[in-house]
Amino acid sequence: MIDRDTIREFVGSMLRRKEDTSPFTDSDSLVLSGRLDSIDILQIVMFLEAKGIDFTDQEFDQEAFDSIDRILARIELQAPATGVSRT
Amino acid sequence: MNFNFSEPMFRHARSDGSRLALSVDNLNVSYLELASLAQRTAAWLNRDPARPRGFVAILASRSVEAYVGVLGTGWSGDAYVPLNPKLPEDRLATLLEIIQPVALITDEGGRKALTGRALKAAPAMVLNSFDDLPAYNPRDRPRQMEAEDRAYMIFTSGSTGVPKGVVMPVRAIHALVAGMQEVYGFGPHDRFSKAYNLSFDGSIHDMFTCWNAGASLHPVPARQLMAPAKFIQEKQLTMWTSVPSTAVFLERMKMLPPGAFPSLRYTIFSGEPLPVRSAQAWQRAAPNSVVDNICGHTEACCFSTLERLSDPPNVTPKLGLVAVGKPLPGFEAAVFDEACHPLPPGQQGELALAGPQVAQGYFQDPERTAARFPSIDGKTWYRTGDLVVVDELGSYHHLGRIDNQVKVLGHRIELGEVESHLSAICGTDAVAAVAWPVEHGSARGIAAFHCMEGLSAQVIRDKMALRVPRYMVPQQVRRLERIPLTEQGKIDRASLRAMLEPAPDVTASELASEAECPPVAVP
Numbered sequence: 001m002i003d004r005d006t007i008r009e010f011v012g013s014m015l016r017r018k019e020d021t022s023p024f025t026d027s028d029s030l031v032l033s034g035r036l037d038s039i040d041i042l043q044i045v046m047f048l049e050a051k052g053i054d055f056t057d058q059e060f061d062q063e064a065f066d067s068i069d070r071i072l073a074r075i076e077l078q079a080p081a082t083g084v085s086r087t
Numbered sequence: 088m089n090f091n092f093s094e095p096m097f098r099h100a101r102s103d104g105s106r107l108a109l110s111v112d113n114l115n116v117s118y119l120e121l122a123s124l125a126q127r128t129a130a131w132l133n134r135d136p137a138r139p140r141g142f143v144a145i146l147a148s149r150s151v152e153a154y155v156g157v158l159g160t161g162w163s164g165d166a167y168v169p170l171n172p173k174l175p176e177d178r179l180a181t182l183l184e185i186i187q188p189v190a191l192i193t194d195e196g197g198r199k200a201l202t203g204r205a206l207k208a209a210p211a212m213v214l215n216s217f218d219d220l221p222a223y224n225p226r227d228r229p230r231q232m233e234a235e236d237r238a239y240m241i242f243t244s245g246s247t248g249v250p251k252g253v254v255m256p257v258r259a260i261h262a263l264v265a266g267m268q269e270v271y272g273f274g275p276h277d278r279f280s281k282a283y284n285l286s287f288d289g290s291i292h293d294m295f296t297c298w299n300a301g302a303s304l305h306p307v308p309a310r311q312l313m314a315p316a317k318f319i320q321e322k323q324l325t326m327w328t329s330v331p332s333t334a335v336f337l338e339r340m341k342m343l344p345p346g347a348f349p350s351l352r353y354t355i356f357s358g359e360p361l362p363v364r365s366a367q368a369w370q371r372a373a374p375n376s377v378v379d380n381i382c383g384h385t386e387a388c389c390f391s392t393l394e395r396l397s398d399p400p401n402v403t404p405k406l407g408l409v410a411v412g413k414p415l416p417g418f419e420a421a422v423f424d425e426a427c428h429p430l431p432p433g434q435q436g437e438l439a440l441a442g443p444q445v446a447q448g449y450f451q452d453p454e455r456t457a458a459r460f461p462s463i464d465g466k467t468w469y470r471t472g473d474l475v476v477v478d479e480l481g482s483y484h485h486l487g488r489i490d491n492q493v494k495v496l497g498h499r500i501e502l503g504e505v506e507s508h509l510s511a512i513c514g515t516d517a518v519a520a521v522a523w524p525v526e527h528g529s530a531r532g533i534a535a536f537h538c539m540e541g542l543s544a545q546v547i548r549d550k551m552a553l554r555v556p557r558y559m560v561p562q563q564v565r566r567l568e569r570i571p572l573t574e575q576g577k578i579d580r581a582s583l584r585a586m587l588e589p590a591p592d593v594t595a596s597e598l599a600s601e602a603e604c605p606p607v608a609v610p
Binding site for chain 1: 309310311312313314316317332336339340342496531532544545548557562563564
């Protein structure tokens with residue numbers, strides 16, 4: 001089960017590890033702004049795959065992972081019937 | 088013979104002007120249209136025909152304005168200086184003050200960047216819209232340029248804190264393009280990517296090799312740069328050139344299945360070390376393509392040595408990297424010891440390059456120019472600072488650097504430059520920077536050290552962001568009691584790196600090492 005708080009906490013921990021302690025809202029740019037790079041995206045993908053979301057994906061672009069809102073929307077696109085929480 | 092770099096484009100405009108030259112922002116621009124816009128730009132630049140040749144700053148990226156700006160500058164006989172619109176205001180201002188351009192060409196992103204100090208430093212002549220250009224004069228042609236006339240100036244990191252301008256004459260572009268055409272034999276049906284930024288010298292190949300062949304150029308939109316698989320397929324590209332990080336990332340995202348890119352015939356990776364595994368994955372994804380690892384330097388016009396991926400591959404032992412190969416046609420390479428004497432194969436030394444692609448030197452810096460471009464037996468060599476060795480097949484292998492220059496995301500950084508900014512921020516010389524973490528010879532970012540009480544990491548990072556491009560802003564900032572020094576009194580970077588290992592979160596480091604890939608970010 002992946003909810004908004006889980007994503008937010010995971011992204012927050014990645015940023016903290018890079019000493020990036022600036023706050024971020026759910027709609028703030030994370031990738032296009034340069035706060036997250038491709039290794040971070042891979043970590044997000046691996047994290048989500050470990051939770052059962054399949055990302056064999058030909059539709060990726062930077063915007064798809066650019067904010068908490070977009071990551072959640074992406075998850076719901078991949079697995080609409082697997083009880084993803086909409087909180 | 089006209090060495091003007093806009094001349095090939097002009098020839099194609101005359102012989103087959105309806106052919107596609109450029110496809111960007113959903114606009115398809117033919118050779119004739121491109122020539123017309125370039126001619127009009129040149130006319131605008133030359134309102135005063137008595138004006139001496141100078142620099143034209145191009146503050147634009149991935150737009151029609153950017154490429155027209157480059158070609159129009161060439162047409163007019165001036166030298167272009169590409170500036171990334173995402174630079175912080177202060178750095179942009181500093182660069183404009185150094186360059187003293189006769190004119191500035193912008194696109195939408197460029198106009199947004201012209202604020203405060205940067206706006207004050209801008210020249211009086213600024214082109215903001217094609218509407219301001221005079222009408223097309225079909226009888227005009229690119230200005231006659233001689234071999235040593237200046238083509239462009241590209242800035243690279245300078246170890247004292249001020250970026251160095253590398254001044255390149257037109258003969259260098261001419262030689263690069265001739266060498267590339269000899270190796271690849273491009274034609275008008277080819278469709279070239281443009282992934283490198285205009286301010287990164289890989290773009291010299293993207294633009295001029297493409298337009299010399301009468302082919303079409305397809306800049307990759309910023310939002311697709313990290314994962315351009317769909318772009319390659321939709322545009323049916325035949326030539327892909329980028330940093331290796333693109334291949335590594337696509338592979339890890341499972342976006343590089345075998346046969347994914349049937350249209351590709353030529354692939355060049357350059358700007359970072361190329362892991363063998365990624366090169367082979369790309370080869371499987373692009374079965375109709377040659378896959379080439381090219382080593383290049385800003386001071387030697389873009390590309391210097393080439394290694395074609397073979398089966399089995401020529402691998403640099405212990406590093407899992409593809410070798411960097413042999414000099415391009417017209418180029419000479421050697422391995423120098425500290426006294427600039429050539430070393431035989433098997434012995435490590437500094438890579439040195441000679442030939443028509445070597446730059447004139449650093450702008451307004453005769454001392455550094457003399458040091459890095461020695462004349463030996465009447466021939467000018469460029470000392471690259473790369474540590475290399477030649478194998479028994481005559482192929483070069485890149486082993487690292489002999490100085491404090493590092494690469495982050497393909498960008499060149501002098502650690503001394505980062506340290507000089509840190510010094511200014513902290514008010515003390517007790518600062519240090521290292522590249523970290525380093526995977527396959529490519530660094531993910533910069534880690535900074537200082538000794539000041541009461542200065543938070545966030546404050547330091549924020550202040551750095553106002554001074555340097557994003558990739559130079561330290562990702563980690565640590566406070567130490569003192570900066571460790573070697574016996575010779577230099578910063579002991581090995582000790583500093585040791586302090587950073589292992590990664591604080593074991594899970595993250597496991598994931599990162601499994602990924603094995605250098606990072607890609609939006610430039």
